[in-house]
Amino acid sequence: MAHHSALHSNFGVDYVITYRFADTSNVEARDGFTSLMQALARAGLATEVRNGDNCCLLVFVKVGSEKRFAQQVYRSRVKDWLHGVRAAEPAREIQSTLSGESLNEAERFRIIHHLITSPREEGGAGIIPKDGPWKNVESIFPLHDHTFNKEWIKKWSTMTFLKANDLDEIRDRFGEKIAYYFAFTQSYFQFLIFPAAFGFAAWVILGSFSPLYTIVNGLWCVTFVEYWKRQEIDLGVRWGVKGVAGIQQKRPNFQHEKEVRDPVTGETMQIFPATKRLGRQLLQIPFSILAALALGTLIATCFGIEIFLSEVYNGPGQSLLVFLPTGLLTALVPTLTTMLTSVATRLNDYENWETSESYDSALTQKIFVLNFITSYLPIFLTAFVYVPFGSLVVPYLDIFSLTARPFAADEKQLRAPQAGFMINPSRLKKQVIYFTVTAQIINFALETIMPYVKRRGFSKYQEIKSERAAKQGGAGAGVTIDDLPEEAEFLKRVRQEAELDVYEVSTDLREMVVQYGYLSLFSVVWPLTPVSFIINNWIELRSDAIKICVEMQRPIPLRADSIGPWLDSLGFLTWLGSITSATLAYLFSNNGLGPDGTPASVQGWALLLAIFLSEHAYLLVRWGVRLAISKMDSPGMEKERAERFMVRKRYLEDAMGQDVMDAPSNQMEEKITRAALEEDARQSSLRTTSPQDHFWSRQRSWEESAKVGASLIEKMAPKKTKKEQ
Numbered sequence: 001m002a003h004h005s006a007l008h009s010n011f012g013v014d015y016v017i018t019y020r021f022a023d024t025s026n027v028e029a030r031d032g033f034t035s036l037m038q039a040l041a042r043a044g045l046a047t048e049v050r051n052g053d054n055c056c057l058l059v060f061v062k063v064g065s066e067k068r069f070a071q072q073v074y075r076s077r078v079k080d081w082l083h084g085v086r087a088a089e090p091a092r093e094i095q096s097t098l099s100g101e102s103l104n105e106a107e108r109f110r111i112i113h114h115l116i117t118s119p120r121e122e123g124g125a126g127i128i129p130k131d132g133p134w135k136n137v138e139s140i141f142p143l144h145d146h147t148f149n150k151e152w153i154k155k156w157s158t159m160t161f162l163k164a165n166d167l168d169e170i171r172d173r174f175g176e177k178i179a180y181y182f183a184f185t186q187s188y189f190q191f192l193i194f195p196a197a198f199g200f201a202a203w204v205i206l207g208s209f210s211p212l213y214t215i216v217n218g219l220w221c222v223t224f225v226e227y228w229k230r231q232e233i234d235l236g237v238r239w240g241v242k243g244v245a246g247i248q249q250k251r252p253n254f255q256h257e258k259e260v261r262d263p264v265t266g267e268t269m270q271i272f273p274a275t276k277r278l279g280r281q282l283l284q285i286p287f288s289i290l291a292a293l294a295l296g297t298l299i300a301t302c303f304g305i306e307i308f309l310s311e312v313y314n315g316p317g318q319s320l321l322v323f324l325p326t327g328l329l330t331a332l333v334p335t336l337t338t339m340l341t342s343v344a345t346r347l348n349d350y351e352n353w354e355t356s357e358s359y360d361s362a363l364t365q366k367i368f369v370l371n372f373i374t375s376y377l378p379i380f381l382t383a384f385v386y387v388p389f390g391s392l393v394v395p396y397l398d399i400f401s402l403t404a405r406p407f408a409a410d411e412k413q414l415r416a417p418q419a420g421f422m423i424n425p426s427r428l429k430k431q432v433i434y435f436t437v438t439a440q441i442i443n444f445a446l447e448t449i450m451p452y453v454k455r456r457g458f459s460k461y462q463e464i465k466s467e468r469a470a471k472q473g474g475a476g477a478g479v480t481i482d483d484l485p486e487e488a489e490f491l492k493r494v495r496q497e498a499e500l501d502v503y504e505v506s507t508d509l510r511e512m513v514v515q516y517g518y519l520s521l522f523s524v525v526w527p528l529t530p531v532s533f534i535i536n537n538w539i540e541l542r543s544d545a546i547k548i549c550v551e552m553q554r555p556i557p558l559r560a561d562s563i564g565p566w567l568d569s570l571g572f573l574t575w576l577g578s579i580t581s582a583t584l585a586y587l588f589s590n591n592g593l594g595p596d597g598t599p600a601s602v603q604g605w606a607l608l609l610a611i612f613l614s615e616h617a618y619l620l621v622r623w624g625v626r627l628a629i630s631k632m633d634s635p636g637m638e639k640e641r642a643e644r645f646m647v648r649k650r651y652l653e654d655a656m657g658q659d660v661m662d663a664p665s666n667q668m669e670e671k672i673t674r675a676a677l678e679e680d681a682r683q684s685s686l687r688t689t690s691p692q693d694h695f696w697s698r699q700r701s702w703e704e705s706a707k708v709g710a711s712l713i714e715k716m717a718p719k720k721t722k723k724e725q
Contacts, residue, residue, distance in 0.1 A: 009490065010143045010145070010490075011060075011487075011490060012062055013060045013061070013062055013143055014061055014062045014063060014108075014109065014112050014142065015060075015061040015062075015109075015112060015113065015116065015140055015141065015142050016058055016059065016060055016061070016140075016141055016142075016143060016494060016497075016498065017036070017058075017059040017061060017116075017127070017137060017139070017140050018052060018056055018057070018058060018059075018137070018138040018139045018140075018498050019032075019033055019036065019056065019057040019058075019059060019136055019137055019138070020052075020054070020055060020056045020057075020136055020138045021033075021055055021056075021057075021136050022054065022055035022056075024136055029136065032133065032134075032135075032136050033057065033136075035133065036059065036127065036134070036137065037059075039120075039125040039126060039127060040059075040061060040116070040125050040127075041064070042120070042125065043115045043116065043123065043124050043125040044063070044064050044065035044068035044069065044115070045061050045062070045063065045064050045112075045115060045116070045125070046061070046062050046063070046064030047059055047060065047061055048060040050482075050483075050487075050491055050494075051482055051483075052495060052498060053495050053498070053499070056138070056498070058491075058494060058495070058498065061112070061116065063112065068123075069111070069112075069115075070094050070095070070098055071094065072111050072114070072115060072123065073094075073097075073098060073103060073107070073111055074090065074094045074097055074098070076111055076114075077090045077097060077101075078090055079247065080240075080244070080247070083243065083244075083246050083247050084243050084246070085240065085241065085242065085243050085244050085246075085247065086240065087640075087643035087644055087646075087647050088643065088646070088647055088650070104172040105172055105173055105557075106171065106172055106173060106174060106175045106176075106557035107557070109142050109175075109556065109557045110175060110556070110557045110558070110559065113140070113142075113556050113557075116140060117140070119252075127140070128252050131252060131253070139498070139502070139553070140556070141497070141498075141502075141553040141554060141556065142554045142556065143494065143497060143554060144497060144549065144554045145173075145554075148173065149549035149550075152169075152545060152549065153542075153545060153546055153549060156541070156542055156545055157542060160538070161186070161189075161190065162182070162186045162541070164238075167179055167182060167183050167186070167235075168238075168239075170182050171239055173557075174548070174554075174555050174557055175555070175556075175557025175558050175559060176239050176241050176244075176557075176558070176559045176560050176561070177505055177557075177558040177559065177560040178505050178548075178555055178557075178558075179235075179239070180232070180235065180560055180562065180563050181505050181508055181509055181512075181544075181563065182541065182544075183231070183235055184228065184509070184512065184563050185508075185512055185537060185540065185541055185544075186541065187224075187227070187228055187231055188224070188228075188512060188516070188537065189534060189537040189538060189541065191220070191224045191227070192530050192533055192534040192537065193534065194220065195216075195217060195220050195519070195523075195530035196530040196531045196533075196534045198213070198216055198527075199213070199217075199523065199527040199528055199529065199530045199531055200527070200528065200531055202527040203526075203527040203528050206527070208429060208524070208525055208526060208527065208588070209524055209525065209584060209585050209588035209589065210524070210527070210585070211585050211589075213523075213524055213527055214524050214581045214582060214584075214585045217519075217520075217523055217524065217577075217581065218577065218578050218581060218614070218617075218618065218621070219621060221519070221520045221574045221577055221578075222574060222618065222621050222622050222625050223625050225567075225570050225571055225574050226622065226625045226626050226629050227629065228567070228570070229567070229629075230629050230632075230634065232561070232562045232563070232567075233636055233637075234634050234635060234636025234637070235636070236561040236562070236636070237636040237637075237639050237640045238635070238636055238639065241559050241560065241561045242561055242640075243561060244559050244560065244561045245357060245560070245561050245562070248354075248355035248356070248357050248358070249355060249356055249357075250270075250354060250355055251353060251354065251355060251356050251359055253349070254270070254272070254352060254353070254354050254355075255272070255352055256270030256271055256272055257271065257272050257273060257276075258270075258271050259271070272352050272354065277351055277352060277353075280347075280350055280351045280352070281351055281362075283347055283350075284347070284366065287343065287344065287347055287366070288369055290340075291340050291369060291370055291373065292369075292373060294336060294340065295333070295336060295337070295340070295370070295373045295374060295377070296373060296377060298329075298332055298333065298336060299329070299333070299373075299374070299377050299378055299381070300377075300381060302325040302326075302328050302329050303325070303378060303381050303382075303386075305324065305325045305328075306322065306324075306325035306326075307386065309322050309324065309325070310322045310424075333374055337370055337374060340370055341367060341370060344363065344366040344367060344370070345363065347366070348362050348363045348366065357564075360506070360564070360565075361564060361565045364506065364564065364565045364566065365565055365568075367510070368510075368513075368565075368569050371510060371514055372517075375435070375514050375517065375518075376517060376518075376521060376522075378431065378435075379428070379431055379432060379435065379521075379522055382427055382428045382431050383428055383522075383525075383580075383584060383587075384583075386427065386428075387425075387427075387428060387587065388587065388602060428525055429525055429526055432518070432522050432523075432525045432526045432529070433526055435518055435522075436518050436522075436523075436526065436529045436532050436533070437532045440515070440532065440533075440536045443511070444536070444539065444540070444543065447543070447547070448543045448546070448547060448551075451501070451547075451551045452550075452551065455500075455551070458499070497553055497554075498553075500551065500552055500553045501551070501552055501553070502552065502553055502555075503547070503548055503552035503553065503555045505555070506564075506566075508544055509563055509564075509566050510566070511540075512537075512540075513566050513569050513570060513573070515533060515536075515537075516570060516573060517573040517577075518533075519533060519577075520573045520574055520576070520577030520581075521573065521576060521577045521580045521581070522580070522581075522584070523581075524581045524584050524585055525584060574618070575615070575618060578614045578615055578617070578618035579611050579614055579615055581614070582610045582611060582613070582614030583607065583610060583611060585610075586606065586607055586610045587602065587607075
């Protein structure tokens, strides 16, 4: 019973801070830890310290001053109102605001994290992990709620579609940024039902490279992207975060060059010249060229080796040698991508972005370039180099004969044919199937299964190491020797969570966007592509939930009002897909055989015409779909209008009284009597009256005006004839 209680109880802990001092002197470690405790106490946070693993301390943090925490909540909500995120002004009293709108778990964790990390001048502790004086602070993370996690996974395992309440639950637990990812993946999954059904029918009836499938798929892509743009707005209104991107937090690593006074607010602003940043941003051009050359050369080289070994070389060991390019790509592409990502990160740091949002957006754009090259270049080479120019290129591929020379029996087996070479027409389809099916399965295994195996293996290694140390000198129990019995299971779980990786929602968003690119760009090659993706995404939604609950530290709740720059990537892939799909449909219009390795059969004018028409059709369809969606109402739009109406009504009521929007009374406000008329006549004789005064004194109320108007209508109405009567 005690074990069960410790497993599901977090002892009131809000956050855990890991303080690692393995590479620090004792004096420096003690001074740094004392500064850490002082900073947390100044921010109104209570702390408890326990032993961790491998020269590490676990600092347990919770709210120490509820009054100060309530002030932070109130300040956050007022800031939202001032920036237009909230429609209604919060109540003037703090307690009224908190009692009128309850605090969900994500908001609580977000504000406490803000207290820990925000600068001291803003009331926070100013603790940034691995930065400056906090270099020994390794991580800051909240603890998992295992009761919720267990129920959440069990619930999702029996559901096909997520409902709005399910997304609200994610938002209340993990914040809007992660909720937007699940909302996007769920919308994408639901939208895939139509292309999956149509793609299956096209595969059975129409076959590959169908112009009809190309048109329908293009229409679907445009509709989905435009629908999601509206869905983002609806969710932003539903979750109260529409426009929250305008509330940007300054990066701790931002380096300003000068300080100027804002002419409007009078505040001192830290400025980094935009022209100087633009000059640094221009370095993206040579970086993109370098990345394209490095990755492109590697992929093209492996591509050429694979063509040579599979379609030119016919000597011993050919069935095994064909896997050599795959091995090279598997080993070298991730390494080169990691190196280029590191360069992109340093370049992003050099650009010196002022806010975290702008920094993340710029880094996402750079990484998307790398992902685009590694994900799509092999198929582009097959579709637009191998298929149309294979007979011209293959004779020169014997430069790769070095890869098979040790296995060849004679030189003839290594010599590329100078004429009569026939390309493999099914190569393109097999490649698309690999990236849309096999690669998805491999990625799932690497993402879900391998971390579990790695974690269990590391845990087993730690147990064996502790047992051996205990047998030799009793040192193995050093970590847990001071644990109280009622805390032992809890501390064991915290130490395990401290060793987990940090969840990055941008990684999962990148996977979905790259997957969408395969559908938009190349599904015309294999119409069953959406069928594969709809199966994958149902599993992906559940596996990501398990990954968050089991394989990763609990994410820090962050706010967002969209999926960020990935939306621009979706739009770019949709536009490019309209071109590539039309090009492929034209090149393979001869029953899917293609140009057969020679460009002689390709009519340049017809190809350019197909590209021109498809791109302009895309622009026209996008305009039409965007216009149609803008005319459609939605729950989010209705809620936003209702909130604005209530704000206007409340303002008018406060300014002009409760009955400002009521209809006029049916009773005359003033009783008209003979005495009243005589009194008005006497008062008018005592003062000088103008014709204007006489004009406005004829009728005393709206009811009298109505009666006069009715009598005039009776007098002026034309007399009815007997026939009309």
